[in-house]
Amino acid sequence: MHPPRxxxxxxxxxxxxxxxxxxxxxxxxxxxxxxxxxxxxxxALQTGAINLGQGFPDEDGPAEIRAAAQAAIGAGANQYAPxxxxxxxxxxxxxxxxxxxxxxxxxxxxxxxxxxxxEGIAASLLALTGPGDEVLTFEPFYDSYGAxxxxxxxxHVTAPLLAPDFLPDMAALEAAxxxxxxxxxxxxxxxxxxxxxxxxxxxxxxxxxxxxxxLIITDEVYEHLTFGVSHxxxxxxxxxxxxxxxxxxxxxxxxxxxxxxxxxTGPERLVSAVRTVKQxxxxxxxxxFQAAIATALALPDDxxxxxxxxxxxxxxxxxxxxxxxxxxxxxxxxxxxxxxxxAPLGIKDSVDxxxxxxxxxxVAAIPVPVFCHPDGAERTRSLLRFAFCKKVEVLEEAAARxxxxxxxx
Numbered sequence: 001m002h003p004p005r006x007x008x009x010x011x012x013x014x015x016x017x018x019x020x021x022x023x024x025x026x027x028x029x030x031x032x033x034x035x036x037x038x039x040x041x042x043x044a045l046q047t048g049a050i051n052l053g054q055g056f057p058d059e060d061g062p063a064e065i066r067a068a069a070q071a072a073i074g075a076g077a078n079q080y081a082p083x084x085x086x087x088x089x090x091x092x093x094x095x096x097x098x099x100x101x102x103x104x105x106x107x108x109x110x111x112x113x114x115x116x117x118x119e120g121i122a123a124s125l126l127a128l129t130g131p132g133d134e135v136l137t138f139e140p141f142y143d144s145y146g147a148x149x150x151x152x153x154x155x156h157v158t159a160p161l162l163a164p165d166f167l168p169d170m171a172a173l174e175a176a177x178x179x180x181x182x183x184x185x186x187x188x189x190x191x192x193x194x195x196x197x198x199x200x201x202x203x204x205x206x207x208x209x210x211x212x213x214x215l216i217i218t219d220e221v222y223e224h225l226t227f228g229v230s231h232x233x234x235x236x237x238x239x240x241x242x243x244x245x246x247x248x249x250x251x252x253x254x255x256x257x258x259x260x261x262x263x264x265t266g267p268e269r270l271v272s273a274v275r276t277v278k279q280x281x282x283x284x285x286x287x288x289f290q291a292a293i294a295t296a297l298a299l300p301d302d303x304x305x306x307x308x309x310x311x312x313x314x315x316x317x318x319x320x321x322x323x324x325x326x327x328x329x330x331x332x333x334x335x336x337x338x339x340x341x342x343a344p345l346g347i348k349d350s351v352d353x354x355x356x357x358x359x360x361x362x363v364a365a366i367p368v369p370v371f372c373h374p375d376g377a378e379r380t381r382s383l384l385r386f387a388f389c390k391k392v393e394v395l396e397e398a399a400a401r402x403x404x405x406x407x408x409x
Contacts, residue, residue, distance in 0.1 A: 002306040011227050035143070035189040036370045040354060049358035050398045052318075053366045055191070055336060059391055061296075063305070064182075068295040074290035083279050085113025085263070089102070092294035093263045093328035100223075101233050105265040110292075112275050113284040113290060116260040117221045117249040120274070122148045122246055124264070125183065129154040133182035138168060140371035140380060142191050142219070154182065158373060162382070163341065164330050166193035167201060170399040174208060181214045186234060192371050192385045193339055195330020196229050202264060205235050206240045216244040217269070221262075224253045226334040229314045232326040245270050250293045252336075253307060255389075259289040293378075311336055311388070314395055318388040321399020325361075326406045336389035343382045345406060349373075350384045359409045361401045 037054055044051040060066065076148040097103040105111050108221055114120035114340070121144065126198040129135055131153035137145050139158035159168050159176040184205060189196045209216050218234045235244045249262035262285075263273060315331075319338055322329050327340035347353050350367040358364045365384045369377035 003008060009022055021141035021388040036351075037079070040358075040366060043044070043355065043358045044364040046052055047358040047362065049362045049364045050390075050401070051364045052388070052390065052398060053354075053364045055387045055389060057255040057389045058253075058394060059204055061256065062299070064299075065254055065292050065296045067257065069288050069292035071384050073158075077288045079287065081113070083283050084275055084306060085111070085232070085285070086290045086294070087114055089263070089290040090292045092263065093295040096297045097170070097233075097265060102234055103233065103235055103241075103246075103265070107266070111263060111265050111269040112271055112278065113248050114247075114249075114262040114264055114278060114287055115285045116251065117247050117262040118144055118218060119260075119278065119281055120247040120249075120262050120264040120284075121185070121217065121219060122151075123151060123274045123278040123281055123304075124247070125152045125154070125185070128200045128215060128217075128270070129182050132180065134180040135183045135185055136176050137182055137185045138187070138190065139373065139376040140192050140368055141185075142187055143371060144333050145185055145187075146373075149185075155180070156159045158376060159179070160376060160379065161193055161195060163339075163380075164328075166195040166330070166339075167191065167197070170204060171382050173204065177212050177214075179212065181209075181212050183215045183217055184209050184318045185217045185219070187219040188229065188234070189220075189226060189334030189337050191222065192337055192366070194330070194366060196226050196231065196334040198229075199232055202232055202234055203237055206237050208235065209243060210239045214243070216240060218244060218246050220246060220248045221252045223248055225336060226312055227306060227315065229333050231334070242267055244325055245274065248295060250289075250350060254293070255305075256289075256293075259286060261285060261293045263290050279311045284382045285292045314390070314392060316390045317392065317395045318386060318399055321395075321402040322386065324399070324403035337385050339383055339385050341382050342378070342384060345409060347409070350380075350395050354384060357405075361399050361405050363401050 040053040091112040093111050094105050094107040125148045129152045133154040134150045134157045135154045136157045138161050157176050158175040223231045229334050234240050235246050245266035247264050251257035319329050326345045328344050330339045332338050342350050354367045365386045368380040368383035368385050
C-alpha cells in the first residue's frame with residue numbers, strides 16, 4: 001500500500017531545514033520557497049532585463065582549454081576518475097600552489113579534486129564539524145555556507161564586515177571566537193563584498209584560531225581575480241599550515257563554471273577526513289574536464305595577469321554607470337562583484353528596490369541582506385550587489401540603463 005500523497009506535499013520546514021537553508025528560502029507563509037537568485041533571474045527573464053545578479057560569465061574561457069577537454073573525450077577519458085582526482089590534475093594543483101605561493105602539497109596525500117569548490121566546502125564541514133561545534137564566518141557570507149553549516153549540525157557564528165572597505169572590526173572578530181569554535185570558514189577574496197583581506201587581518205584570524213585550537217577552511221576561488229593588491233593564501237602564514245584546508249576551483253579563473261572542477265589542499269590528516277566524506281557525496285568529478293583544467297593551470301603568467309586586467313576594466317565600466325545612477329559605489333579589490341548603497345537615492349530597502357529594478361531600468365541585481373543573518377540584514381539593508389563578469393558591450397548597456405534610474409524613481 002502506498003502512503004497518502006499528502007505526506008509528500010510541502011510543509012513548514014523543520015528546524016534543521018531552517019538552519020540549513022536560511023530565511024532566504026522561506027516564503028511569508030513559512031513554506032520552503034525559492035532563492036533570491038531564482039527570483040531575480042525570473043524577473044530578468046520576464047522583463048528582458050540584463051541579469052547582473054548571478055555571478056557567472058556570459059562567454060567561455062580560452063579555446064585551448066576547451067580543446068583539451070574535447071581531446072580528452074576523444075581519447076576515452078569518459079569513465080569515473082579516481083575518487084581523489086586524476087593524478088594529472090592533482091599534480092597540476094600542487095604545481096600551481098608552489099608556482100604562485102611557494103606551497104608544496106603532496107599530490108598523493110594532500111590534494112583532492114572536488115565537484116566545484118562548493119563540494120569541497122560541504123565535505124569539509126560535514127567531515128570536521130557537528131552538533132555542539134561553532135563555525136565562524138564573516139558576514140555577509142556566501143549563501144551555501146549557512147546551508148552547509150546547518151546540515152552539519154554546527155552553530156553558525158558571524159563577525160561583521162563593515163562598509164566602506166568591508167574589513168572586520170577586530171574587537172568583534174575576537175569576541176566571536178569561543179571554546180566551541182571548531183572551524184573558521186574564510187572567503188578571500190570575499191563574495192559578496194569584493195574585499196581582499198590584508199596581511200594583518202589574515203594573521204589575526206590565524207592567531208585567534210591558534211589560541212582557540214580550531215581549524216581554518218579557506219575558500220579562495222577568486223584568488224586570481226584581484227585588482228592592484230595581492231592575494232595572500234592563509235596557509236602561507238606563520239602557524240596556519242598545520243590547521244588550514246585551502247579550497248579553490250577552475251570556474252572563476254578560467255570561466256568554465258559549468259564544469260564544476262574544484263580542489264582542496266592541506267595536511268594529510270585533514271584531507272583524508274574530507275575525502276572520507278566526499279566519497280559518499282559525488283565520489284568522482286568530470287574526468288575529461290580534469291584533464292583540461294590540468295592544462296589550464298599551466299597557462300603562462302600573462303594569462304593570469306590578463307584575466308585580472310580585463311575584469312578591472314569591466315568593473316570600472318559598471319561602476320561609472322552605478323555612480324551616474326546616484327548610488328554610493330564601494331570599489332572592490334577582488335572578485336567580480338561591486339556593491340552599492342541605495343541610501344543616497346532615499347531608498348533604504350534594497351530588497352524592495354531589487355524587485356523593482358528590472359522593470360524600472362532593465363537591470364537585475366542581488367540585495368546584500370540575503371547574505372546575512374537578521375542582525376546583519378538590518379546593517380546591510382540598503383546595499384545591492386552587481387556582477388561585472390559579463391561582456392563589455394553588455395556592461396556598457398547596463399551602465400547606460402542604470403544612469404537613468406534617478407529619473408524613474
